[in-house]
Structures are given as C-alpha cells and as structure tokens.
Amino acid sequence: MKSTSLILLFIVSFLFVTSHGLSEIESLLKFKKSLVIGRASALESWDRKNPPCKWIGVLCDKEYVWGLRLENIELSGSLNIEALMGLKSLRSLSFMNNKFRGPFPEFKKLGALKSIYLSNNQFDIKIPNDAFDGMGWLKKIYLEQNKFSGEIPMSMAKLPKLLELRLDGNRFTGQIPEFIHKPHMLNLSNNALAGPIPNILSTMDQTMFEGNQGLCGEPLEIKCYSPYNLSSEPKASSKTKSSKVLYIVAAVVASVLAILIILGLIIVLCRRRRNKQPLLSPEPGPSSLQKRAGIQESDKGQSSCHSHRAAKRMIHTTKLSFLRDDKGKFELQDLLKASAEILGSGCFGASYKTVLSNGSIMVVKRFKHMNNAGFEEFQEQITRIGRLNHDNLLPIVAYYYKKEEKLFVCDFIEKGSLAAHLHGHKSSGYPSLDWPTRLNIVKGVARGLLYLQKNLPSLMAPHGHLKSSNVLLSEKFDPIMTDYGLIPMINEESAQELMVAYKSPEYLKQSRVTNKTDVWGLGVLILEILTGKVPESFSQSDKESEADMANWVKSNFKGEWSKELFDQEMGKTNNCEAEILKLLKIGLSCCEVDVEKRLDIREVVEMLEDLTKEREGDDDFYSTYASEADGRSSRGVSSEGINLS
Template sequence: MFFNVVIVAMAASPASESDILLKFKASLVHNTALDSWNASTNHCTDWEGVRCFEGTVRGLQLENMGLMGAIDVDTLMGLSFLRSVSFMNNNFHCPIPSIWRFGALKSVFLSNNHFYGEIPDDAFAGMGSLKFLYLSENELTGKIPSSLTQLPRLLELGLEGNKFEGNIPDFQQKDLRLVSVANNDLEGPIPPLLSKMNSSSFVGNKGLCGVPLEACQLSPKKNSYALLIIISVIAVLVALVVVALAVAAIRRRSQTEQLGRPSSMSGRAKVVAFEEEKMETGSQQEHSTTSSRKAENGKLSFVRDDRERFELQDLLRASAEVLGSGSFGSSYKAVLSSGKGMVVKRFRHMNKVGREDFHEHMRRLGRLRHPNLLPLVAYYYRKEEKLLISDFIGNGSLASRLHSNRTEDQQGLDWPTRLKIIKGVTTALAYLHKELPSLIVPHAHLKSSNVVLNESFEPLLTDYGLLPVINNEHAGQIMVAYKSPEYAEEGRVTKKSDIWCLGTLILEVLTGKLPMNYLKQGRGSDPDLASWLNSVPRGEWTREAFDTEMGGTRNAEGEMMKLLKIGLSCCEEDVEKRLDLNEAVEKIEGVRMRDNDDGHSCSYASEDMYSAQDEFSLSMNRE
C-alpha cells in the first residue's frame, strides 16, 4: 500500500522546468544549437535562449538556430510563467502552432519560417495580455482572425508576406502603433483606425483601398448619395472658411492695437517649436537652394523597418519639450500625431566625415540589436548639423535617478535595481565591443546621463558608437573616454578606455556621488571617484562609500563590496593592470543580490528580453 502511495505521489509531482525544456528540445529536429541545454547545468543561467526572472522561465528566444520539426505546444504549456516566445528565422515547415493556448503570453515572434494553414477566427480571444504578435513571412492562408481586434493591449502586429485574403478586420485599439499586412491577397477598404499607418504596411494587396492608399471607387448605386454628401461637405467647408477669415481679421486688428506692448508667456517654458531653435530646414537659407537639395535635406533616413514612418515636417510641426542641452547639442521630446514620443538629438560637431560615410555608419548603428541598447530609429543629414532620432523612454536617465531631488512618488534606487542596471550596461558594452571591433573605443561616451531606464528599470545605453563621426577636437574636449588616465598621460585612448568609463559608472552607482572629473571640458585635474575611494580607509568603506539612499542592502554588504572592488579594478590607472572586458563581464555576472547566494537565480535581470523586432523586451514587464 505504501509503495502504491509513493508511486501516485511521484506521478502527481510536476515536472521541473529543466525537464520540460529538455523534452521540448528532444521534439525538435536539427537542435544542435541547443547543445548547452543539458541536465548538468542550470537552465536559467547557462542555457542558450532561455530567459528567466526570479528563478522561473519567462521567455524563450530561439532565433536563427536552424531549428526544424514542430513546436510542441503541449510540452511548453508546462512552463507556467512563460510570457514571451520567439522562434524567428528558423526552418519550421508545419501548420502554425496553437500559440493562442498560452493565454498569458505578452509577445509572440514566429516570423520568417514556413508555417502554413488557417488560423481560427476566435483563436486569440483569450490572449488579453498580448502586446506584440509577428507572424510575417510565412505561408498562412484564410482570413485575418477577427479576434485580433479584441486584444486590449495589442501594440504591434506583423502579418506581411503571407497569403491572407478577404477584408482587414475593423481594429479599434487606439494604442496600436504598427499593423503591417503588406504582400497578402487582401481586399476592401482599410479600416479608419489604420489609416494613420504608413502606406508600406498595405502595399502588395491589389484589392486594398482607402487612406493611406488610393481612394476606394464608389459603386454606381452609391454615386448619387455620395454626391449629396460631397456637396454638403463643400458647403460646410466654405462656411468655415468665411468664419475663419473673419476671426483672422479681428485678431489682426487686435494685435495691431497692442503692438509694442510686452507679451506674456504661457508658462510652458520648456516647450518650444524646432523653428524657435533655428533649425534651418524651411528657412530662408533653405529656400535659396535648389529644389532637389531641399527635398534631400527634408528627408529622414530610417534604419529600422519595424517603426512607424514619419517625415521631418511631422517633427517640425510637433511641439518639442526640451529634455536637456548636452555637450553635443540639445535633445527634445517630440510627440507625433499618432501619440508616439520620439527623442530628437541635434549634433553640431559631426563635420568629420562626408555624406556617404555618415550614411554608412548610421546604417551600421541601425543594425545593432541588444536589449540594453536604445536603438537608433532614423537620422537626418545636413552638412551643418545632424539629427539622431530614437524612441522616447519615459522613466528618465540613471543620472537623474541617482542625483536629482526626489519627488514624493519617486523612490531611490535599491541595491537589486542598481545591480541589475550595472549588469545590463556591462552586457551591452560587451555587445558593442563584439559588433564594432574596428572602433578604437566602441562606446566612448559611457556615463550615467547616457543610460536611460525603462519602466522596469532595465538600462538602455545611448550615444554609443559615435566616435567615428565626431570631430577630433570636440571628442577630446567632450567625450568621457578622453577623461581616462591614458589620455591625460599619453594623449591616447584605447578599447580599455571604455572599461575605465564602466568602472567609474559602477562607482557612481554604488556611492551616489557625481564623477567631478566629468564635469569639466578638456583635461581636468579634478580627482575621480576611484582616487577618492582609495583615499578612504578600507575599514570605513561600508560606512563612507555606499549611497545612504540605497535600500535593499540587507545581507548584501559582501556582494556590494565585491562590485566596488570590480569597479576599482576597472578604473586602474595602469592600462595593463586594468581588467579587460571579458574579465569584467565574468566578475560582474558573478555578483549576486545577497551574500551566500546559491548562484541559481537568473542574474537578477529584469523580465525583459530582446528579439529582432526590438520590442520583445517590452512584453516581459512584471506582472
């Protein structure tokens, strides 16, 4: 009897996540890319493509691995906390998997495979958390499921390059920022809510019509009714024009009477139009050039295919909130008519390279893909100045979180969050060094104000990879890598100058103190944080060194001290003694949230993960 009870209990115990993943691996064909998946290692820290948070699998990012066979949904259902999956760019040739059975998924990326078949109309009815769905470049047929229109959180939908037919369902989600159905067999009018999308989202469907494509043709039966509507609209417009002219005349008279009187400000001192900052596009100087040159100067160059398209004039028309005036120029937040916020940075010290070299380098930066890099979206080239455009991240910079006065609803950064930030910054820096090996200093301007934080406090590096397009004299005066000891002593920078910047950032995050040597342009003599720390007796470090606002430090002093020593090793004045990047990455990954940690956590990274669509991370927000 006892034996039977034991058997029943064993059968009832749930399989571990490692067992589930190994079973899933066994169901795939050509799975050699998953050789790191084995029972002797930890699935959260050592298995390729597995993303964890707090010890549980939250995402699978199995892209570009040559995987074949079928996706075993039944097995994956055992991963109770799975929120994001990406199987992009593999060789699955089978019916589309029933991913809609994962009701809690936030993002699904299945593009560039050979999935085929129809999707049931009500398939997505239970996926209330779904934000990102990409099924592009497959062989899917039938109608676009109407259940997609009922997903309250849907932000992006990629269905291009399939064989969908019929009408586009009537999407009503106001937060939708991207829907692409290009190159299918769709017909009929484009739903009104989708008219704000770029025309490239609808090309390749011979039967589609309506904004932003050509107008739909009315049937003969509707001509007379349409004519009445047109006449009515014209009559209303004429009346409005008359009223507008009268109001304008009254205002002109009022303004003439008040000429010479001081005008009052609206109080929105931080909101300006780009024209007020004397952007010369559209100015008298611009009008004096040839029409072809004007067209070129007014054109934005996009380096990403997964972003809403807009024109420079859209930015000019938008009011721009000044985010700051940095060493290179001003930064603005511009809100497009769709509601999407963009950051526009103006650079005045980029005359070093010619037009073609600049274009090529920007395209190179646009190809970078990492969860802790703020991606470049588009740029604008003129000889006198350049604009770099990226997404707006609303949680502020690391510098503002460390050094600004706190608001009532804004708390300081605790130790686990600071550790997560440092780990994210380090992995992004390692990625830059891997992808930009030809650059002397792949980042060159790493500092806390160039690290922005998303809603889950995942760090995103900005202003990276710009050294090749910055004038030498300005680089020496402004960029952080040129504050390093080797430049002060020998007038040169090396790849380890980025390591010195990383070390200084680590010390700033732990101490909460500003690196004073950054604040002066040129070669300053102000002591750096490493020098200050070395002047403090080590016995007093725990009391003097660490930021008093840093919470969550219980049972963590040993790990905090470990990270402090790593930061100092990265700041070693002797370049030969300074840690190299691989050593820094290994040591920082070894730092845990608490002393005597068993090392089996998920490195305390956020739930965010990244895919080729760059929004994979956004789907991993904490529940």
C-alpha cells in the same frame, strides 16, 4: 553490456567534439597563413593556446564560429576561402577597411554565407559572372569603395534572398542587370553604368544611381531613347521644317507669358499678405520643434512670404532615413510641426521630446559637432550602428543628414536618465534606487559594452562616451545606453574636448585610447552608482578628471562597510554588504591606471554574473583584503587598491 555501450557513446561524442574544435582551429590558422598582416599584433591572439572564440575578430555562438570580422587592421594578401570550408557554421565575413586586392575570393564555396563585407579595399579586377552561383542564403553584399570593373555579375542579381547591396564608388560598366526582386537597400552610384534602369528599381531613391553618366529612366529625370528612334529618316521638306519652327516659337511665347502671369500672382499675394491678413493658415505655435530648435529657421529679415516658401521648400526636399522597419514611418515635416519639449542640452547638442500626430512620442537629438563628417563616412558608421540590436542599447530609429545639420530620432524612454535618479531624484520626484536595482543596472551596462566590443571591433572604444546621463532607465529600471559608436563621426577636436573616452588616464598621460578605455568608464560609473557622488566634482586643475574619483574611493575604503563611503539613498541593503563591497572592488579594478592590469570587459561581465552566486565563504574572502592590499599580483589594482586574484 549497457555500460560498455554508454562508454563507447561517450568516447565517440568526445572524439567528435574534439575533432570539431581542432578542425575549426586548423581552418582558421590555415586561413591566417594566406594573410599579410600590416599590424604585427593584430592577430597575435590566433594561437592554439586559446580557443577560437577567444581570438580577435572571431564571432561565436555556443562555441561554434559563425563569423569573422577582421576590419581596419591593414590586412592584405589573398583570401583563402577554401581554408574556411571547415567552419560549418560560418555565416558572415567582413574584411572592410583593409588593403586586399587580386582575384575575387571564391565565396561561392561557402554556400551558407549570409553576409559579405569587402568595403574600402583595393580590388581592381572584374568579378566573374558566376561568382555568386549557389549562394541561396546570401542577404548582404558590401563591395563599395574599391575599383571593381566590368559588368555587374548576373549571379548577383539572381540571388533569391538579397536584401542589401552596395556597389557604389567602383568602376562597373554596362547595363544594370534585371534583379529577380527589389533589394531593400541598393547603391550603384559613382560607377560607369549605362542604359535604362530596370523597372523593378524605378521607385528607389535617385541618389542611389547618381554619378553614372550613361543611365536613364526612372527614378532619374533622364528619358531613355530607343535606338530605332535614332536611325536615319528621309529629310523633311522645307514646309515641315518651317512649321516646326513656328511651333517652337509659339511654345516659347506661351511659356514666357505663363511665367509672367505666375510672377504677377506671387507679387499680388505677397502684397496682400503684408497689407492684409495672411492667406495661409499660421504655422504651429512656439511648441513646434522647428521653432524651439531653430532647425532650418529662416532669417528674421526675410519677408513672411519668402520665409514660408523657404520652409516649404526645405520640407519637401528633405527626408528622414530610417534604420528600423518596426516603427511607423513619418516625415521630417511631421517632426518639425510636432509639439516639442526640450529635455536637456548636452555637450553635443540639445534633445527634444516630440509628440507626433499619431500619438507616438519620439526624441530628436540635434548634433552640432559633426560638420566635418562626410556623407559616405557618416552613412557607413550610422548603418553599422543601425544593425546593432541589444536590450541595453537605445536603437536609432531614423536620422537626417545635411552638411550643417544632423538629427537622430529615437524612442522616448519615460523613466529618464540614471544621472537624474542618482543625483536629482529629490527635485525631479524620481524614487531613489535600491541596491538590487543598482546591481541590475551595472550588469546591464556591462553586457551592453561587451556586445558593442564584439560588434564594433574596428573601434577601440566602441561606446566612447559612457556616463550616467547617457544611461536611460526602462519601465523595469533596466539600463539602456545612448550616444554609443559616435567617435568616428564627431570632429576630432570636439571629441578630445568633450567625450568621456578622452578623459581616461591612458589618453591624458599617453594620448591614446585602448580597447579597455570603455572599461575605465564603466569603473567610474560603478563608483558613482555605489557612492552617489558626481564624478565631475572630483575634477582637478591638473586634468586628472574622473580618475580622481577612483583615488578618492581608494583613500577612503578601509576594506569594510562604511556609511561615509556608500550612498545612503540605497536604503536597506538586506545583508548584501558583502556583495556591495565586492562590486566596489570590481569598480576599482576597472579604474586601474595601468591598462595592462585593468580588467577586460569579458572578465567584468563574468565577475558580475557570479557576484550573487557566491555568498558562502564571502566573509573569508573579504577578511583577506588587508593582507592582499599590501602585495601585488598580475591581476591586482594599484598598490593602494585590492587584489582580486
């Protein structure tokens, strides 16, 4: 009897899991039918042969679909929200940078949603007033850069957990509704809103309300007038009018006198500064960031009085934009006055280590190839990057935007870069890296790349600039990647000249970047870590660039351990030669010139995770190398390489 019950329980569980999986597949395929797909191959992975979690743009956690991120693939048609009701774990929808229009999607049928992203589409309708009723978990709504009209829905303002709201670049009219609480981020700029700004929003940045001619009140410097003050009044007597004129004349005279007095004082102060000692305390010494980096530095031909005024005006009219809340806030002025030490000058600009007055150590990176990035484009991409959270990515703490000046502020990582440990440890005093540490670094970088690919699906190469100098090492020698997600913000000419992604075989030969370009960069990094060679030393005049490192390894690899091939600074390998050889083969498969035969990042991560789990039978595996290298398979590398199937 007991065994019968167990069998029944197993059958019921199996049927539940099966029906759950089928229901998600059916829901997604039904939703797909409502879409008009501009790129024929964009959703070709949405097929019953594959589980939903393998489909492009489908985000999963433990095989449950929690999000759809279908961005920048020219989708149009209608969004059949009802079809998605079968996805019980669905929490996030993103359809940014597509061509959707028509009626507003019925998101309220998905009451558990936490985020909605519809930015940069072609919606040109009014949003129903009850469009967000019952969505008690909704935290983020991004509707900017459409043509939405009518009033802002009251149901939106009543959302209890709303944190981020972007409605800028639309055609909303009427008054701003009374929000039940103040969102952390709100942008209503460039609409046709009118009337007073609610008090709860009066402390927000005034740029969030600009471009609405009819708005008044704080934080705008436009006073609101009551309609009662505009009603008709009895005509004032001529005596009253004349007295008003006298008051106006007196006020003008007093203002002119005050201005003359102030100008006189300024002239006296400037003369005293030139002829005597300065009245103000001197600026920080040459160790300050402002002096070392030349940020907003005044022309040398200006007088000291004018220079001081210009610097002071710059400090008080600019501020940092923070992407993280777990760091203590500081101002741009604090950075400019802080002691600074140059860490290095890369292809994008110099990096400076600064020590703030509270003891915090930060790194300020100054970018000089972003001048073509418009504010909206820049802010959209930097906000996406700011939402990323992974142990192997260095988060951006804050940024400063100006057309001719972009600064990123990050935490300082004490151990320095992987490049310094691999190639400069003797001069820098860093210890050499042993084999377990190198393997751990490769695994961490691969995990970080997989995370980037999942969370920045609109970018073909979400890192785009992977190299050893852009991998920092934490206190425990875990890898932390920097300079990721920059391709949309870097000037196109500069990106093609400087960024690693544009040195890949597919770009050099076919002028294209693919979703496996970062895998090629990872392969080069693996070979660099194992051989200790500098990839740039293999560059040739025929512009084969880093790909030549893979050719060098292939020509010198005979299928067995070789002291000439591997970096002797790894020290004792403790009988791990088989693992090292297997990692080398993974690296070569990542460097496959034919993109179709190159591993994808998910496969790389899985192979790396299994690397230390399969020690038995390794001798048999590697002994087959010689015979496998002569043949080819759909998973193998080039004819000179290794077959991993």
